[in-house]
Amino acid sequence: MKKAYVSVINDLVTDQRVHKSCLSLQKAGFDVVLIGRIMHNSLKMNQRPYQTIRMRLPFEKGPLFYISFNIRLFFKLLASKQDLLVSNDLDTLLPNFLIAKLRGIPLVYDSHEYFTETPELVGRPLIQNIWKILEAQLVSRLPEMITVNESIANLFRKKYNIRVHVVRNVPLRLTNKEKVSRKELGLPEDRTILLMQGSGINIQRGAEELVESMQYLENCLLLIIGGGDVLKILKEISQKLQLDEKISFLGKMPYQQMMQYTQQADIGFTLDKDTNLNYRYSLPNKLFDYIQAGTPVIASNLPEVRKIVETYQIGRIIVNHTPENIAKLIRECIEDKDLMKEWENNLNFAAQSLCWENEEKVLLKIYGQYH
Secondary structure, three states: EEEEHHHHHEEEEOOHHHHHHHHHHHOOOOOEEEEEEOOOOOOOOOOOOEEEEEEEEEOOOHHHHHHHHHHHHHHHOOOOOOEEEEEEEEEHHHHHHHHHHHOOOOEEEEOOOHHHHHHOOOOOOHHHHHHHHHHHHHHHOEEEEEEEOOOHHHHHHHHHHOOOEOOOOOOOOOOOOOOOOOOHHOOOOOOOOEEEEEEOOOOHHHHHHHHHHHOOOEEEEEEEEOOOOOHHHHHHHHHHHHOOOOEEEEEEOHHHHHHHHHOOEEEEEOOOOOOOOHHHHOHHHHHHHHHHHHHOOOOOOHHHHHHHHHHHEEEEEEEOOOHHHHHHHHHHHOHHOOOOOHHHHHHHHHEEEEOOOOOOOHHHHHOOOOO
């Protein structure tokens, strides 16, 4: 059986797109090995039907982390035998590209975001230019690549004149319709449950304003599930505004456990701001998780997100990120019972369409040509 090595810089436990891609590779007939990293606060690895390797590195952030990861990944790949390489995002592409050239084997590049325009790089021109040069040197030499939506695909097509396939990061169909009760999850039965979730609750994603909006709401509980670089700030805002009874920080948890909470939420939020190209053209994973869970959404006015929300009529788009406006929109949604019911009905239809079982057909065709 041909062997495929899949590389990602993220913690393997929480990266659902890479997990789904590995399952699709198996379906295409490959023996799969997934390589990632392990951090000091990583969750225990759950059982997977393919081999996983988690590299422990001397650094967990900054330039030395990226350098050490890429060196370790290169030698890990060099010491193994592969028939296909799959590189997830720009920060794993260089070692995969070098090994592919050395061995004359195919390489599939899957870009989960517009990496060079992420908020962590915008405003740091030297670091940003290094990544831009790396992207230009490597991506321009690829025959094809994969990315997560048409907006980002068009940017790559225009920039490098290569074939770009779109595979949206939608979840597997949620087949278990037996919800864990609010009581079992320790959630109140008599309050409106609001939810923001994700492994990257970071800067410029509207989380601060959402937390501040809770001071204007009654009988609501906001759940924040996941990790990210603004969690400390969010907790400080909550304490400062004395919102501890209105906000619950649940931290990172396995995907299936997280979705139990998602199914109990009345409204889910995806509030990325239009402050950089990566966010402008993003299509956040959480949006599709909300859809599978049957949870109506309040979302920011980004083209790819707005297209989904308005096409399927499953929620509302905010016009600005002020806490007062967010709170006003939440109240309007909660009070309009008929509209909420209409959204819930539409979500059933959207969930049947926007699932990995449909989306992976593109991926299986790509992988199939290398088997």
